[in-house]
Amino acid sequence: MSANDQNQSQPHGGERGTGAAAAPQAEASGAGASERAPRHGRRRRGRTEQKPQQAPRRAESALNMDELRELTELFTAHGLTDFEFENADIRVRLSRNPAPAASGAQAVSAQALTPHDAVQSAASAAATSAGAEGAARAVGATTAAESTEEELHIITSPIVGTFYRSPAPTADAFVKVGSRVEHDTVVCIIEAMKLMNEVLAETTGTVAKVYVENGQPVEYGQPLFGVKK
Amino acid sequence: MSTRLTPTILRFDSLPSTNTEAARQAVLGVPEGLCVIAREQTAGRGRQQRAWVSPKDAGLYFSIVLRPRLDARAWPLVTLAAALAASDALREACALETDIKWPNDLLSGGRKLCGILAETFETVRGRAVVVGIGINLNNRAFPPEILSTATSVEERTGRAPEGECLLASLTRALARRYEALHAEGGEAATVREWESRSSFARNRRVRVALADETFEGATRGLEPDGALRVETGAGRIRVVRAGDVMALRRVGE
Numbered sequence: 001m002s003a004n005d006q007n008q009s010q011p012h013g014g015e016r017g018t019g020a021a022a023a024p025q026a027e028a029s030g031a032g033a034s035e036r037a038p039r040h041g042r043r044r045r046g047r048t049e050q051k052p053q054q055a056p057r058r059a060e061s062a063l064n065m066d067e068l069r070e071l072t073e074l075f076t077a078h079g080l081t082d083f084e085f086e087n088a089d090i091r092v093r094l095s096r097n098p099a100p101a102a103s104g105a106q107a108v109s110a111q112a113l114t115p116h117d118a119v120q121s122a123a124s125a126a127a128t129s130a131g132a133e134g135a136a137r138a139v140g141a142t143t144a145a146e147s148t149e150e151e152l153h154i155i156t157s158p159i160v161g162t163f164y165r166s167p168a169p170t171a172d173a174f175v176k177v178g179s180r181v182e183h184d185t186v187v188c189i190i191e192a193m194k195l196m197n198e199v200l201a202e203t204t205g206t207v208a209k210v211y212v213e214n215g216q217p218v219e220y221g222q223p224l225f226g227v228k229k
Numbered sequence: 230m231s232t233r234l235t236p237t238i239l240r241f242d243s244l245p246s247t248n249t250e251a252a253r254q255a256v257l258g259v260p261e262g263l264c265v266i267a268r269e270q271t272a273g274r275g276r277q278q279r280a281w282v283s284p285k286d287a288g289l290y291f292s293i294v295l296r297p298r299l300d301a302r303a304w305p306l307v308t309l310a311a312a313l314a315a316s317d318a319l320r321e322a323c324a325l326e327t328d329i330k331w332p333n334d335l336l337s338g339g340r341k342l343c344g345i346l347a348e349t350f351e352t353v354r355g356r357a358v359v360v361g362i363g364i365n366l367n368n369r370a371f372p373p374e375i376l377s378t379a380t381s382v383e384e385r386t387g388r389a390p391e392g393e394c395l396l397a398s399l400t401r402a403l404a405r406r407y408e409a410l411h412a413e414g415g416e417a418a419t420v421r422e423w424e425s426r427s428s429f430a431r432n433r434r435v436r437v438a439l440a441d442e443t444f445e446g447a448t449r450g451l452e453p454d455g456a457l458r459v460e461t462g463a464g465r466i467r468v469v470r471a472g473d474v475m476a477l478r479r480v481g482e
Contacts, residue, residue, distance in 0.1 A: 215440030
């Protein structure tokens with residue numbers, strides 16, 4: 001339950017214990033963002049408004065795969081939530097998505113806004129290679145017009161501990177999918193060293209996703225619930 | 230920045246739970262240091278809403294409101310500091326030495342003498358933690374099911390403890406341990422103190438019961454946030470932050 005080396009749901013796997021969220025370090029070099037050495041430290045803020053996630057599509061690319069991969073790594077390493085890059089041929093926009101329910105991983109969506117509607121497979125190939133490196137679990141590339149999923153407010157864990165959906169093993173869950181929450185609604189408890197941490201929704205809306213199972217260990221900043229406004 | 234804690238005591242004859250009353254006060258915005266005690270609790274509780282048996286004048290039922298100025302990740306250390314304080318107080322007021330079972334139960338003669346439960350709450354003055362401490366003074370009213378696992382100050386020392394004296398020692402010790410936790414290097418120092426006071430810190434064979442799994446291993450000290458490191462074999466270390474830890478026979482025995 002709380003022996004947290006069992007935790008498989010983190011995208012980088014490197015954080016443990018007190019959740020040392022490594023400070024990002026940009027290394028200066030001559031040629032702009034895509035040349036910077038990526039670092040895999042991760043800094044997740046408590047709560048961020050999330051952008052829609054789209055299904056992977058292909059996009060015209062004047063950006064090569066390595067560049068796109070580096071961009072996504074930088075984006076992840078620096079804990080950014082939005083990034084835009086533009087030159088004569090291409091405009092790239094990265095924005096952080098809510099974690100998919102199955103993996104709890106972070107997702108990054110790359111939108112290539114091209115002057116042509118033609119699409120190529122470069123971006124999805126980049127997605128595969130970036131995913132393989134573990135820098136970003138999901139990289140989707142799409143045209144700007146498509147946006148299907150509604151925005152979810154993600155409630156994240158304030159500490160490392162064990163996640164409980166109810167106050168006692170036999171009690172009802174604080175909230176379920178479909179539950180209406182207000183700012184002061186208790187959504188769960190995270191236990192660490194017999195300190196029971198009440199977690200409040202701190203938003204209003206309806207619970208749309210529950211990312212963690214009862215009794216499972218959670219990391220600092222890990223998504224717990226998705227709330228639809 | 231130094232932290233001074235000045236305990237103020239609110240006394241009740243009977244309460245459902247001192248933690249619940251302290252939490253109510255915390256939410257309304259009382260300053261830290263407010264202590265709630267009751268001669269009996271009608272709905273005393275422990276971890277996961279387990280009942281804490283609290284008959285009249287058979288125990289010290291105590292809760293304190295704290296507003297730690299610590300990183301959220303260090304807040305669990307408050308419960309370890311509270312265990313150290315309760316241990317200090319029993320030593321000072323009752324001349325009783327206790328062991329600390331991870332994370333914060335006090336044992337005497339291998340049986341439970343004191344339990345601690347802490348809960349956080351959002352309040353009008355920011356996040357607060359209520360630390361509840363229950364100390365068995367005598368075991369006259371123990372139900373049969375806990376007789377073999379629980380003990381009391383009276384049973385261990387052979388005389389009825391002076392409750393007021395113990396309360397005074399406890400509030401002083403809590404203030405001291407809490408202030409020490411906030412001092413420069415206080416988090417690491419608290420972990421070291423805990424490790425030096427507890428036989429569970431190192432080389433103790435334990436069984437750890439989690440919600441969906443039980444495993445055994447040998448303890449290997451604490452993480453910086455107070456989590457227990459347990460080596461389960463072949464050098465594999467598991468880090469425990471919740472669950473029940475039970476002692477098996479000592480390594481080498």
